[in-house]
Amino acid sequence: MEKSNGLQVILFPLPLQGCINPMIQLAKILHSRGFSITVIHTCFNAPRASSHPFFKLLQIPDGLSEIETRSHDVNLMLTLLNERCESPFRDCLTKLLQAPDSETERKKQMISCLIHDSGWTFTEPLAKSLNLPRLVLNATKASFFRGHFALPQLHRERHLPLQDSEQEDPVREFPPLRKKDVYRLLDEESEVLDAYLNRIYDATKSSSGLIFMSCEELDQESLTQTRQDFQIPVFAIGPSHTRFPASSSSLLAPDETCIPWLDKQEDRSVIYVSFGSLVTISESELLEIAWGLSNSDQPFLWVVRVGMVNGIKWIEAIPEEVMEMLNKNGKIVKWAPQQEVLKHQAIGGYLTHNGWNSTVESVCEGVPMICLPFIWDQFLNARFVCDIWRVGLHLENRIERNEIEGTIRILFLEAKGEVIRERIELLKEKVGTSVKQNGSAYQCLESLVDHIFHLSSN
Structure with a gap:
């Protein structure tokens, strides 16, 4: 770790393995740049504190029953988590931002921003009320993140059954998927997903920045379009596991x-x-x-x-x-x-x-x-x-x-x-x-670090 820069970053991962890994990798990267790290996490799929001795881990109740934690319906689980974690997360974050009167201002200055998974949709009004800058980390390919907002429209327009002659047809709204892919995808989804995606879109667009574990070499066109669509800083910091492994x-x-x-x-x-x-x-x-x-x-x-x-x-x-x-x-x-x-x-x-x-x-x-x-x-x-x-x-x-x-x-x-x-x-x-010095992901990471510094100074 570099010498502490006096700034703290709060991270809030979704409790799914594919979302925890990139968030913890990002935490390790920022810690190596001098930031102190606080991870707020749910009881469900809680990370092991012993694996992260340099981070402060704070657990909040998630309200999931044992049966709900075993559910294979990911959309239902994410909906329940967003409903039941809002109040505990608010309490935890508010306590972090508050301190004994003599230290209140100093503590507020130390916390630079909140970085949360794009799947958390209740954070926008809370962070705004606390005057806390908020960035979003998405754990999927930028092409998917941008394209999956077309799913509600595709869901409304879907006509069954899909003819054999149509199976391989491309989906203009969601390239390079084919119609048979979208039908398999939509078969798993419902109107609950449509409303959830709309909340993700709004929460992301109002954020101070969007982070992808991708790079221009894998996602150039979609990254360019995402920047145009959202009009916020977008940081494709590359395959972060090459900097820090995810095994822990x-x-x-x-x-x-x-x-x-x-x-x-x-x-x-x-x-x-x-x-x-x-x-x-x-x-x-x-x-x-x-x-x-x-x-x-x-x-x-x-x-x-x-x-x-x-x-x-x-x-x-x-x-x-x-x-x-x-x-x-x-x-x-x-x-x-x-x-x-x-x-x-x-x-x-x-x-x-x-x-x-x-x-x-x-x-x-x-x-x-x-x-x-x-x-x-x-x-x-x-x-x-x-x-x-x-x-x-x-x-x-x-x-x-x-x-x-x-x-x-x-x-x-x-x-x-x-x-x-x-x-x-x-x-x-x-x-x-891309991750080597002066590569596209390297430069995006440098820009992200500078951006977090800038947020703390505003």
């Missing part, structure tokens, strides 16, 4: 035994399989993936979270004879140290759900992807990987053993796979340059 903010304990196992494998021979912290699959899908991995004859490292498979605890549904085949060529773990895994020389491909953090981590390590998106921004990220950057292969929701086996063989054994590897090496180099 993981909500699940990684199985470190996978690294010695990878050490024994040949270079670029292993397919890494992980669907992140939210995706759930059926028992039949688990079996199809198992057969596909086994039949590919390619070494694999497969992450299956406890509770990821609907109706069963872990992998007990896989028949004993199939497990015997799997154990010959692969390793199954409940969670993995993903950044360390993707850096490993044995990894030659990544069968992924295409969450934004995972997608960027894969690009930064030059690991080509096999894309199997399930929810939310994953559909758009997969299209960029396969159709725009052309550094991966798309399963198109075909969770079928022959499709999985065949796609793995293409990536590892055929000329098409080698071309994909060459492309992702070039993209890796471009993105890596």
Whole structure:
């Protein structure tokens, strides 16, 4: 850490793994620039204080029942969190801004700004009433953030059923998605989402700035359009995990035994399989993936979270004879140290759900992807990987053993796979340059730090 600059930044992440990681990474970056860090967080998915000894962590009640915390309906959970956290957050923030009378003014000056996840929509009037500058961090690709405000309109205009001839048609309002992607996306949503998106839009537009964990090399057109649309400072500070790893903010304990196992494998021979912290699959899908991995004859490292498979605890549904085949060529773990895994020389491909953090981590390590998106921004990220950057292969929701086996063989054994590897090496180099001195993300980070200083002086 640089010498303290006397300024404090308050951060407020959403309690989802994909949102916690970038917020904690941002906290580490700002701390390294001399800012003191206070993280306000919910009881649900609370970060471990022992992992962040240099931060002040303040917990607020979130009002979620045990049943609600197990819900797979993310939109419902976010709606409930925004309803139930408003009052506790107000109390916590007000206490932070208040101090014994003799120190009140000094304390107020020390707190430079609030940075909250874009999913928190109740913060705008509260920060305004406290005269506290407010910045927004969005954990998705800028293209998705800008495009997803078209969903209410697309929801109103959707006409069922979608004809086969229309499946591949592009969606003008939300490129590079295809109609079949939007239909899968909208099938999960409701009018609750439409109102929620409108609140996100308004809260972001009235903020003092918008932060993305992306860079011009990955998002140039959308970043330019976002700046025009919102008329606020936009900071694309790049893949922050390259500056500080996210392992200390993981909500699940990684199985470190996978690294010695990878050490024994040949270079670029292993397919890494992980669907992140939210995706759930059926028992039949688990079996199809198992057969596909086994039949590919390619070494694999497969992450299956406890509770990821609907109706069963872990992998007990896989028949004993199939497990015997799997154990010959692969390793199954409940969670993995993903950044360390993707850096490993044995990894030659990544069968992924295409969450934004995972997608960027894969690009930064030059690991080509096999894309199997399930929810939310994953559909758009997969299209960029396969159709725009052309550094991966798309399963198109075909969770079928022959499709999985065949796609793995293409990536590892055929000329098409080698071309994909060459492309992702070039993209890796471009993105890596962005975070180096005078790169686009480096300059955006410098601008963000200057902006926070400026906010504190107003």
